[in-house]
Amino acid sequence: MLDIKCLREDFEILEDSLKNRGAKLNFSLQDLKDLDQKLKNLRTEISNLRENQNKLSKEISVLKRDKKDATELVEKSRNIGDEISRLAENERGLDSQFKTLWYQLPNILLPDVPFGADESQNVPVNYCGEPKDFGFEVMPHWDLGKKIGLLDIERAGKVTGSRFSFHIGLGARLVRALLNFMMDTHRTDGFVELWPPYLVNEASMYGTGQLPKFRDELFKCADDPYFLIPTAEVPVTNFFRDEVLMDASLPVRFCAYSACFRREAGSYGKDVRGIIRQHQFDKVEMVVFCRPEESLNELQFITEQAQKILKKLKLPYRVIELCSGDLGFSSAKTYDIEVYMASSKNYREISSCSNFTDFQARRANIRYKPKDGKSRYVHTLNGSGLAIGRTLAAIYEYYQDDEGYLNVPDVLIPYVGTERIGLTTCF
RNA sequence: GGAGAGAUGGCCGAGAGGUCGAAGGCGCUCCCCUGCUAAGGGAGUAAGCGGCUAAAACUGCUUCGAGGGUUCGAAUCCCUCUCUCUCCGCCA
Numbered sequence: 001m002l003d004i005k006c007l008r009e010d011f012e013i014l015e016d017s018l019k020n021r022g023a024k025l026n027f028s029l030q031d032l033k034d035l036d037q038k039l040k041n042l043r044t045e046i047s048n049l050r051e052n053q054n055k056l057s058k059e060i061s062v063l064k065r066d067k068k069d070a071t072e073l074v075e076k077s078r079n080i081g082d083e084i085s086r087l088a089e090n091e092r093g094l095d096s097q098f099k100t101l102w103y104q105l106p107n108i109l110l111p112d113v114p115f116g117a118d119e120s121q122n123v124p125v126n127y128c129g130e131p132k133d134f135g136f137e138v139m140p141h142w143d144l145g146k147k148i149g150l151l152d153i154e155r156a157g158k159v160t161g162s163r164f165s166f167h168i169g170l171g172a173r174l175v176r177a178l179l180n181f182m183m184d185t186h187r188t189d190g191f192v193e194l195w196p197p198y199l200v201n202e203a204s205m206y207g208t209g210q211l212p213k214f215r216d217e218l219f220k221c222a223d224d225p226y227f228l229i230p231t232a233e234v235p236v237t238n239f240f241r242d243e244v245l246m247d248a249s250l251p252v253r254f255c256a257y258s259a260c261f262r263r264e265a266g267s268y269g270k271d272v273r274g275i276i277r278q279h280q281f282d283k284v285e286m287v288v289f290c291r292p293e294e295s296l297n298e299l300q301f302i303t304e305q306a307q308k309i310l311k312k313l314k315l316p317y318r319v320i321e322l323c324s325g326d327l328g329f330s331s332a333k334t335y336d337i338e339v340y341m342a343s344s345k346n347y348r349e350i351s352s353c354s355n356f357t358d359f360q361a362r363r364a365n366i367r368y369k370p371k372d373g374k375s376r377y378v379h380t381l382n383g384s385g386l387a388i389g390r391t392l393a394a395i396y397e398y399y400q401d402d403e404g405y406l407n408v409p410d411v412l413i414p415y416v417g418t419e420r421i422g423l424t425t426c427f
Numbered sequence: 428g429g430a431g432a433g434a435u436g437g438c439c440g441a442g443a444g445g446u447c448g449a450a451g452g453c454g455c456u457c458c459c460c461u462g463c464u465a466a467g468g469g470a471g472u473a474a475g476c477g478g479c480u481a482a483a484a485c486u487g488c489u490u491c492g493a494g495g496g497u498u499c500g501a502a503u504c505c506c507u508c509u510c511u512c513u514c515c516g517c518c519a
Contacts, residue, residue, distance in 0.1 A: 044477070047488040057500045061445040070499080077499035375474085
């Protein structure tokens with residue numbers, strides 16, 4: 001949610017930001033501004049009437065106490081009450097109208113976000129690691145995984161449905177290794193570990209902006225008012241919902257592993273093979289709460305932190321800055337990190353690090369109290385650190401050798417307990 | 428799932444239709460007193476939105492878990508919901 005001041009005082013900035021995003025609205029900003037003014041006038045009117053009524057009430061109470069007749073004043077107050085009810089009903093209608101529109105506005109872009117229409121105009125800002133030359137045909141991860149018995153997508157299809165998977169034996173061990181390796185890395189660098197609930201209520205989904213816009217993407221419980229989380233961002237950001245944080249505690253940096261659940265509605269043709277796009281996947285997420293003046297640096301920090309994982313795993317990757325037209329709804333600025341996939345020789349998103357400025361904080365009502373002065377909204381940021389399934393897929397492809405074995409990245413060997421994986425289980 | 432209790436300011440806790448935004452305490456801030464030990468005295472201390480200001484001061488409205496209702500008037504009465512706690516049952 002945006003600051004209402006954007007509409008009242010920084011109208012041009014808001015207009016520009018929407019234009020650069022290529023946001024298509026089914027209403028005009030000017031109408032929204034007029035609506036706001038109308039509401040404001042109405043509220044002033046109501047507040048004046050209430051003032052009169054409150055005064056009358058006091059007079060009535062004095063009269064009653066003195067055992068004097070108050071019927072005339074009571075009658076007057078009743079009339080004002082009726083008038084207020086009428087106006088208040090009107091106000092409720094306009095207010096819900098306004099809110100419906102207001103919640104549809106995406107966050108204001110930070111000024112340095114590159115202009116562009118869509119993802120084709122995203123800007124690569126950093127390439128790291130030269131993809132090696134294999135000298136043989138690299139197997140896609142799903143082929144290798146199946147061949148050496150680490151991955152079973154068919155049976156997951158039987159047990160659940162499409163876009164699910166089993167990891168078996170050392171495959172399962174690798175998942176656990178990645179999870180622990182990532183969490184250990186972040187913890188060592190000062191992030192506080194959080195182990196969150198995977199089901200959250202509707203208020204939390206509104207708090208981080210999944211609702212109302214992305215309802216189609218969420219799994220909902222049939223008999224309980226809960227949703228499966230699409231990312232740990234939701235429970236972790238909502239950890240501080242409706243709270244005022246102490247200045248001294250900022251910045252707060254959390255890391256959390258969670259399973260993530262997404263319906264992936266409308267992506268039927270995409271990534272049907274392998275484990276790149278699943279309804280359930282594992283992810284380690286970083287979430288930061290900071291003072292407004294810190295958020296630019298924090299975005300750099302978590303982007304570096306995510307890259308650190310890939311560097312340690314010695315996987316080639318690139319960092320791209322999302323252009324104005326490709327930026328997510330709540331984000332003011334986003335870096336995506338894309339890992340090199342050796343079989344298809346392209347880069348796939350493995351992390352997305354965003355600065356939400358005060359957009360989520362306003363929605364989720366998360367504030368802090370500066371040393372002196374009134375409480376303000378914090379800035380929130382988050383970034384994957386990293387998507388475990390996609391990291392695993394990248395490893396399957398980048399670490400296979402010409403004998404069809406999978407080599408374990410050095411940093412994972414202590415976690416996996418072996419250096420090289422061939423066919424070890426067979427069901 | 429069954430039975431009961433509760434939800435009030437940063438925290439504890441009174442309040443039971445009318446000068447209640449809310450006693451008292453703790454905590455915190457400022458001031459005073461005293462050199463002798465974690466003391467004493469005084470003052471202040473919620474948030475949101477609006478008006479007026481250069482900015483304050485000032486001022487209006489709203490807020491006592493959420494929503495609705497009764498009433499001239501609701502923290503107080505009624506209804507619905509949510510959450511918390513205790514006991515029983517079930518259970519990883």
